[in-house]
Amino acid sequence: MGISRKATARWEGDLKTGRGSLTTPASGLLDGTRYGFNSRFGEEKGTNPEELIAAAHAGCFTMALSAKLTEAGHPPEWLEGTAAVDLSLEGGPTLSAIRLGMKAKVPGLDEKTFRAIADDAKQNCPVSKALSAVPITLEAELLG
Structure with missing residues (x-):
């Protein structure tokens, strides 16, 4: 279960x-x-489904990346993940895009390996899988 x-x-x-x-x-x-x-x-104070989806996706992706980096022998010093969920209103409200962002400090890891692990985490975190009908992009940056 x-x-x-x-x-x-x-x-x-x-x-x-x-x-x-x-x-x-x-x-x-x-x-x-x-x-x-x-x-x-509009701009009224309060939350909305897209903001909650973005928070869930940012959290899930960041945890997945931490797990995958650690499994690869490169535990991160820190990770900062973001998610922006776009809602298109043409033809009725539809989630039209999700843009993930990641800034990371991972000692001893090269950019190419970081990018490959980040892409794997993006594809395989449970929230990404659940939202697979929506185009998901990733901009990842490995910091000194």
Whole structure:
């Protein structure tokens, strides 16, 4: 048996004027966190599904890269991963692209090997696999 995580979304009202809240009961990190039409499509304070997907992807990819670097005998000093999730509105809302970024300090590792390991982590982290229908790119930088 694997691991299961849960989140709950509650929505009240119509799409444009309604409001929603997100809760993650086990961790409590999201506890009635606000989201809505204007936090998704405008500038209103609150989160949105794309931001949460970006956070999940950045976290998963960064952990996967740490694991793969360590397995290859190059444990990182530090990694800083980012993810930007693009939502296209043409023809109905669709996730159209994900851009992963990585800055890393990994002593004793050359750029070519780093890039190969980073590409492998990008392809094989569980969130990348789940989002494989969306084009995913990676810009990775190995720092001194």
